[in-house]
Amino acid sequence: MRSVIGNILGFVLLTLLSTSVNSSPGVVFVPPITSPTSTSVxxxxxxxxxxxxxxxxxxxxxxxxxTILFRSADFTTLLILADNFDILLGTIEITVPWVLTGNDYSLNLIGDSGNFSPNFTIIQAD
Structure with a gap:
């Protein structure tokens, strides 16, 4: 009888402890990219x-x-342009990749979800 009561009390105590922890559910944040735009060069x-x-x-x-990843022709590459920054900054400097001139490049901003920039143009450096 003692072991049954002990098991019940242990279960109740464990349940109370696990439900008293404040674990607010997180929310996925997908901030839209404002620059570069489709007219950016x-x-x-x-x-x-x-x-x-x-x-x-x-x-x-x-x-x-x-994290910001480079995209080419609607495919996300493994090229990391920026990493390990606070998503709430709203801005970060990157070095534009040296690629062939084209207008089908975009960026993938990743926090807890991915968000793509519009396609923009990159021209080769002189």
Whole structure:
């Protein structure tokens, strides 16, 4: 009888402890990229700002650490242009990759979800 009561009390105590922990659920934050735009022309090897809208973030973001990946022809590459920054900064400097001149380049801003910039143009450096 004692072991049954002990097991019940242990279960109740464990349940109370696990439910008293404040674990607010996080919210996925997908800030839209505001620059570069579809009319942007960037030069390879130049330093440029990438910006995104952080005007209305949720209170509990699931991942505040950002990464920016390079995209070419609608495929995300493994080229990391910026990493390990606070997604709430709203801007970060990158070095534009030295690639062939083209107008099908974009960026992938990743925090806890991915968001693509519009396609923009990169021209080769002189």
């Amino acid at each position: 960037r030069t390879g090897k130049s330093v440029q700002n990438v910006t995104w809208d952080v005007s209305n973030p949720p209170a509990n973001i699931t991942n505040k650490i950002g």
